[in-house]
């Protein structure tokens with residue numbers, strides 16, 4: 001589905017990513033892991049043509065019959081959102097502060113040629129419900145009236161609005177507390193199961209990778225060092241760098257719970273319901 005071959009990303013002083021080869025299959029959750037500065041985000045940006053102007057990319061990023069690196073700015077704009085969409089760590093950046101969430105979602109649909117106003121509103125409400133938000137209220141709210149977790153859900157709703165086939169999630173939970181992060185990842189997983197969307201997930205948290213990703217690709221200093229089925233790679237890492245990454249996972253602090261602190265499913269549901277009305 002998405003096939004990257006020989007991707008090299010550089011500035012005029014250094015090479016950031018070198019000869020990267022990576023594929024994301026339909027419906028798959030693929031984690032791109034590695035320490036800070038290894039080139040994960042630059043790879044994600046290159047897919048959507050979002051690289052800073054001082055940075056160039058060459059190679060092949062094949063999507064359907066196109067090399068995405070060859071698209072014009074106009075072709076790219078029509079692809080982004082409708083076929084490939086992004087969520088980022090900085091979910092505040094997904095929305096303009098002083099415009100209601102609903103009007104921003106509506107504008108996104110209008111920009112992609114959806115003319116029917118009623119159908120647009122209906123779709124916005126449907127997607128806000130899909131991400132388990134109180135839809136009508138969030139539709140009328142300004143971004144600053146929502147909590148961090150709600151805003152990241154609204155950003156996911158925006159990313160899903162036009163039914164893309166690939167969601168690129170660049171460290172989507174780093175700015176969230178542990179419980180909210182867990183809920184957001186669970187939500188993405190549910191959506192993937194229901195819609196068959198593929199997920200390319202940029203992360204450095206191998207604990208979450210083990211739980212959610214089908215496949216992992218490990219990057220080190222701009223190169224791919226290991227890729228494979230998640231459990232196989234994490235249980236039997238072949239590359240010394242993957243072993244080092246695994247060894248660097250911080251242990252849970254003494255006395256910390258080894259699972260989320262719910263006593264029962266009822267308690268979990270009650271907590272999640274109250275979070276939606278916070």
Ligand SMILES: Nc1ncnc2c1ncn2[C@@H]1O[C@H](COP(=O)(O)OP(=O)(O)OP(=O)(O)O)[C@@H](O)[C@H]1O
Nearest residue numbers: 011016035036037038039040041042043052054055
């Ligand atoms: N605008 C830029 N111009 C030039 N080089 C950049 C720019 N942004 C990032 N880089 C460099 O590109 C390299 C890879 O950065 P990238 O953000 O892709 O890493 P990463 O693996 O996503 O790390 P992190 O987890 O910290 O986001 C780094 O060495 C960084 O200094």
